[in-house]
Amino acid sequence: MILSSALxxxxxxxxxxxxxxxxxxxxAPGVPDRILALDTMVINFIAILVLYGIIEGTAVYFEASILIxxxxxxxxxxxxxxxxxxxxxx
Amino acid sequence: MELWQEVTVAAFLVVAGIFGFVGSFGLIKLPDPMTRLHAPTKATTLGVGGVLIASMLYFLFAQGQFSFHELMITLFLFLTAPITAHFIAKANLHTNVNRDRVSATGTDRPWAGFESDEARRLHEEQGASGK
Structure with missing residues (x-):
């Protein structure tokens, strides 16, 4: 219960x-800001993949997140x- | 899983979620490019680190096996985040900051971000005088 709501x-x-x-x-006001936003998107997407791995209970998604x-x-x-x-x- | 184990994993997840949100909010909200660089490269990296620690603890508690994948991802992210931040800062210095406003390096050579411009200018001057 606690864990699922935290997830x-x-x-x-x-x-x-x-x-x-x-x-x-x-x-974005400039090109460096755009690059920074893309980099942050990649990092946030890694976090979402790992969270999905916890929800599904499998370790399959770690390889995908290392590649990303x-x-x-x-x-x-x-x-x-x-x-x-x-x-x-x- | 026992209660204290669930509470530990949940606490790491909540802290990580808040850090990730704050990092991306700072990217929108902060006033100028150099401060905007500060928010995602620190806060979001910390948020991902929290998620990975929570995942490591969850698989340790729920399935009784310690997984090293998360440690690999954490190590890789914590190594590469400062490098990308440094590169983006140099690109920003190169495009948005006037080179007269940058403080002196104290040597003959300019800052590394401006070095290619300087070398090209010298090359063109020498080429023009050679003719």
Whole structure:
């Protein structure tokens, strides 16, 4: 009972956070803000995947969240580097 | 699961949810780009850390087995969050801040974010004088 309501609360919090990030991606004042919002979206999505793993009671989703964490990190660094140097691999 | 175990996992989940929400709210609410960088890279990382600790405790209590996947994700996120924050800060410095307003480095070389501009300018000047 306590655990299921806490799970619902945490999922609701992270879902609202994802929606706010999406709003930020659409209406951002500059490109670095947009990259930052995308990076935060990746981190929030990892949290939602792990919460879904707890709800379902399986450990299948951890591999997916590790992959998403790696892809998110690489893409954020690539975006930031492209803005910084106009090139990704020099 | 016993009551104290459920309460422990639930407490971690609630704290993590609040931190995740606050981090993304700060991304919308804070006034300028450098302070906006501060909110998600710290608060949201802490929120995800809380969710992962709760998941680790849940699988330890409910199924009696300790899983290392969460520790791997936590380690990876806590290693990469400062790196991404640093990269985004450099990109922001490069695009939004006038280079005359940045404090001096104390050496011949400019800040690393402006170094490519400086090198290109020198190269163009030398190319122009060479002709």
């Amino acid at each position: 619902i609360f945490a999922t609701a919090c992270f879902t609202l956070a994802l929606l706010m990030n999406l709003w930020r991606v659409v209406k 964490a790696m892809v998110g990190f690489i893409s954020t660094v690539a975006y930031a580097r492209f803005m910084l140097r106009g090139n990704i691999i020099e």
